[in-house]
Amino acid sequence: MVQLYLIPEWFINISILMELIITLVSFGIAFISWKVYKISNEREVKFFSLGFLSIAISYLLWSILNLVMLTGAGGGISALKVSRIQTLGATLLVSYFVLLIIGWVTLNYATFKSKGLRNYVLLIGLSLLTVYLSANKAVAFYYVSIFLVFMMLVHYYLEYFRRRNVRRLLTFISFLLILIGRLELFFSADSYLHYMIGHSVELLGYGVLLINLLTVLKSGQEKK
Amino acid sequence: MAKKRSKLEIIRDILQLIKLKSGRIKPTHILYKSNLSYSMMSDYLEELISKGFIKQINLPDGKTRTYEITRKGDEYLSKYKLVMEFTDSFGLN
Numbered sequence: 001m002v003q004l005y006l007i008p009e010w011f012i013n014i015s016i017l018m019e020l021i022i023t024l025v026s027f028g029i030a031f032i033s034w035k036v037y038k039i040s041n042e043r044e045v046k047f048f049s050l051g052f053l054s055i056a057i058s059y060l061l062w063s064i065l066n067l068v069m070l071t072g073a074g075g076g077i078s079a080l081k082v083s084r085i086q087t088l089g090a091t092l093l094v095s096y097f098v099l100l101i102i103g104w105v106t107l108n109y110a111t112f113k114s115k116g117l118r119n120y121v122l123l124i125g126l127s128l129l130t131v132y133l134s135a136n137k138a139v140a141f142y143y144v145s146i147f148l149v150f151m152m153l154v155h156y157y158l159e160y161f162r163r164r165n166v167r168r169l170l171t172f173i174s175f176l177l178i179l180i181g182r183l184e185l186f187f188s189a190d191s192y193l194h195y196m197i198g199h200s201v202e203l204l205g206y207g208v209l210l211i212n213l214l215t216v217l218k219s220g221q222e223k224k
Numbered sequence: 225m226a227k228k229r230s231k232l233e234i235i236r237d238i239l240q241l242i243k244l245k246s247g248r249i250k251p252t253h254i255l256y257k258s259n260l261s262y263s264m265m266s267d268y269l270e271e272l273i274s275k276g277f278i279k280q281i282n283l284p285d286g287k288t289r290t291y292e293i294t295r296k297g298d299e300y301l302s303k304y305k306l307v308m309e310f311t312d313s314f315g316l317n
Contacts (some may be wrong), residue, residue, distance in 0.1 A: 033310075039300055040232070040307045041275040044316040111315055160317040167313035216313050220306025 004080040004093075004138050005195045007186035012066065012078060015195075019063035025206045026056035029213055046202045047110035054103030058096050065092040097141050101127045104148035111155045142186040149179045170212040177205030230317055234260070236304050238268060239277060242293045243301065248281065250290050272297070 007015055033049035069080060069089040105123045106184075127144050134140030156172040164220065179204030188195035229237070241257050242249045255265050259294070269291065272278045277297035281290045311317040 023308070036307055036310045039303045040311070041277075041296075042232075042307075042311065042316070045311065048314060048316055095303045155317055163312075165312075167309070168315070171313055171315065212313060213310075216309045217306070222305075 005185065006190075006192040007066075007078050007195050008192050009078050011192070011196055014173055015199055016063045016066050017155075018199050019059050019066065022203055022206050023056050023059040023063065025210045026052045026059060028210060030056055032217065034212055043115065044110045047106050051103050051106035051110060054099045054106060058099035058103060061092050061096045061099065065089060067094060068092075072190075077144075097131060097137070098128060101131065101141070101144055102149070104145060106154070108151050108155075111152070138189070142182070146179065146186060147183045149175065149182050153179050167212055167216060170208055170215075174205045174208035174212065177201050177208060181205055232304075232308055232311065232317060234258070234268060235277070236301065238272065239293055239297050239301050242291055243298070244277060248290045248292050250288065254291070258317065 007035040030049045030052035031053060033045055037049055065080070094174070102124055105127055109123060110118045127148070130144055131137055131140045134159070153172070153175045156168070156175050160168040160172045178201075181198045181200075181204075184194045184201060186194075186198075186199030188198060238254060238258055241254055245253065251265070251269070254260075254269070255262060258265060260268065269278070269280075272291075273280060275296070276294055277300055278291045278293055281292055282288075282291065308317075
């Protein structure tokens, strides 16, 4: 039996709300990115949009998973345990894993200079196989997702130091927060505190990303 | 020394050239004004046609071709600042 995470029962509704907010933020980013893609026809922007779309759907599935599958573990704590997951829960969980990984791989691919689609398929295949073939899929999932977010952070670190401006710094900070959130969630199987902190920090990261995007939109629409 | 232009800047410059010539321009004129080599200019023109930003018009003499900006190309020019700021902020350029 594998325990994915622990949540205090009073935090469950807050957690679901947070997941829904991240879903909306990610959909918003995907939508705006798609509009920019329709103007520019730039491949990288298309993949950036698709990456966030995949992440949005994964968070939506996670919120539904929490809604239907959390069981009381005693002492006011609920747990998501893999062995107890019925068919619906298993489908939701697998879909959440797959879509989140595809989302982060897609975002990474959007920043690559190489345009080969084979690279994309290779990355997705390797990432998903790593989780599928692992004995402890939950741990493998966290490792893979953390690594993918870390690679995005490296990219934005290099971008910021290549040319420093406030927007690039904000993008870097948002991915740093998302990485910290992911790291905290990794430890949430042992302590509900990590779940609460991880979720909150992740939400903050997506919020900073959205604020950055809105300032870009506002600035981009100003007449010269 | 002048800063190296990004791909989006070069696309903007070519589209502006075409627009300045009342929407129709010959390749040699683009070559002189765009500061690109012939092969780079050809690659960019191909890309602009595939993106739908310009279209190639073959004149009745059968030898001369010109390029005309499309509505999509016009939209790119009008929203260029947004595209640049977006791709710059999110490290996509």
